Amino acid sequence: MSDNQPASKRPPRQSRTGLTSTGARKAASKSGRSRAREFALQALYQHLVGKNEASAIDVFTRDLAGFNKADAAHYDALLHGCVAAAEELDRLITPLLDRKIAEISPIEHAVMWIGTYEFQHCMDVPWRVVLNECIELAKEFGGTDGHKYVNGVLNGLAQQLRAAEVAADRANQPRA
Template identity: 55%
Template sequence: MKKSRRNAREFALKALYQWQLSGNAEADIARHMREEEGFATADEDYFQTLLAGVTSQAEALDALLAPHLDRPVSQLSPIEHAILQIGAYEALHCLDVPYRVVINEAVELAKAYGGTEGHKYVNGVLDKLMPQARPAEVKKKA
């Protein structure tokens, strides 16, 4: 069975949510996530890449997102914040994932876990970020 990147993103979101709220060490949270039901269906390497990447670059990702937000990062819901950080990280560092897939996956996470209109907000922010994060790819698709 193919391990799913979508499931890896989902577990990364749950882990980042825990990390934001608890402040626990990333390694402890990752260990806990690996014990969760359904984790075996996730691409573990991709999960680890996202979790380690976002936690180590959280401030830089927030700075990158900030100009595209309609409020301070501190006022984002923890779920939308984590989804946007995952999307920004993938946009910058997971170049094998087309930018439209990055946006779509983030929107799907927001639909599943975010507020009622959260997916629209996530879509708008990441759409504005992509010309900065992936200028050549965005230009080619235009």
Template identity: 75%
Template sequence: MSAADTPSSSAKSAVRKAADKSARTRAREFALQAIYQHLVGRNAPVDIDTFTRDLAGFHKADSVHFDALLHGCIAEAAAMDALITPRLDRPLAELSPIEHGVLWIGAYEFQHCLDVPWRVVLNECIELAKSFGGTDGHKYVNGVLHQLASQLRPAEVAASPATRGPSRKPAP
């Protein structure tokens, strides 16, 4: 085997990363792709669902979470947009469909997936934006969803150690 035949360490890392993805992470990835089809193509949710389930790798995704995200986001599109819009620095129509879809997923999970910690929702959405979105889209998603988390899960955000100020010991 020559050096050209051996996978590079970055290729090995990419394979390992793909293998390490949780079923819910995969569900979010497929849901984003499906939501994109809805936002761009205005395809019917049932058609999108059928098409997405036939994609390679879908069997490794949490299909229940995928269903909740896809059908929940589309059914509650107006409500998701109403939550997101006040936090935007531009009209909603100017968002990329990827950022729009990621924000829907984040808003939906903050409201309906209370078993998922807010930081996990935030981090997963940032990763989605990094993987599928534009160069700095993840920074925008982070800013919007962080504000949304403070509104939708105030007690959980307040209790999070990283969001509190530095701990100070009382003076002796």
């Protein structure tokens, strides 16, 4: 060992992309709204599968680890808004499905509720952000190719529910 080198040398730094080995975002890199969507997804799953009341689910969900890092107001809007508007959300989603809504996985169903609700009621969230967040939820919690199905349905709904925003966004895209 030479005199000008320290006794212990650190290993090279690992790159921090914010992604896990499966491609999902690491918890530390998630925003409060992303976390709110995750908790809302879990709560809506309980509603769809267990037929539990939103108020009981809400109490349970707020006690889960990490809820304090979520945007509680956004979570409230998603959970209670989706449950209250469930029939309308299903009415909007159903024409874009290739099967009966009862045959859709409860995870993908809940993710599509979240996306549809945000398209209608969260105008401060750009349509592409809604779409991307829902695809990420489906990748992380849904079936193998569920995110592709969610993408197709929500992309179709974006063109219907946010037509002007989608058209303006696409008009500004560079042509290849």
